[in-house]
Amino acid sequence: ADALRLDLISLSTLGYALWASRALLGGRPRLNVIAGVSLAVWLLRTSLGYHNALTRYELLLNRFRTSHLAMRGAASVVPYLQQQAATQRARRAATLLNWLRRRRGPPLERRSLEREARRSIETGGARLDVDGALSDLLRMRVVASL
Numbered sequence: 461a462d463a464l465r466l467d468l469i470s471l472s473t474l475g476y477a478l479w480a481s482r483a484l485l486g487g488r489p490r491l492n493v494i495a496g497v498s499l500a501v502w503l504l505r506t507s508l509g510y511h512n513a514l515t516r517y518e519l520l521l522n523r524f525r526t527s528h529l530a531m532r533g534a535a536s537v538v539p540y541l542q543q544q545a546a547t548q549r550a551r552r553a554a555t556l557l558n559w560l561r562r563r564r565g566p567p568l569e570r571r572s573l574e575r576e577a578r579r580s581i582e583t584g585g586a587r588l589d590v591d592g593a594l595s596d597l598l599r600m601r602v603v604a605s606l
Contacts, residue, residue, distance in 0.1 A: 470506045549596055555581065556593040557602060570594070 478499075559581055568576065577590045597603045 470509070473502060474506075549592070552588060552593040553596040553600070553602075555588060556590060557597060560597075560603065 556577060559577055563576075563580075574590045574594065577594075578588070581588050581590070594603075
């Protein structure tokens with residue numbers, strides 16, 4: 461609901477800001493500056509609104525998970541954590557497999573491949589256990605032994 465509300469408000473205010481800036485652009489530099497500032501303020505307000513909505517959603521999701529686990533008791537926590545760990549391992553292996561498929565160049569030994577993958581994948585700020593992902597791919601026989 462928050463995202464729909466933000467989208468409707470954002471689109472309507474953007475339309476108005478663009479219409480108003482177009483009407484103001486009559487060759488007066490002072491009004492051009494005001495129009496540019498109003499568009500910059502609109503962009504800042506919209507990005508902060510989306511950030512706040514995303515933060516509220518994540519908080520709600522975390523509260524739901526915590527209350528759900530607390531209601532079901534300690535016996536349900538272990539399978540849930542095992543499922544989450546398996547999901548993370550699958551995502552990690554899929555990320556590395558995708559990188560391996562896109563990689564160009566000569567075949568490398570395992571340590572060299574790990575270093576190259578770590579440099580390439582972690583440039584976006586994401587951390588990836590390349591050794592663990594490669595071990596999972598080898599264990600599942602998705603890639604040939606290195």
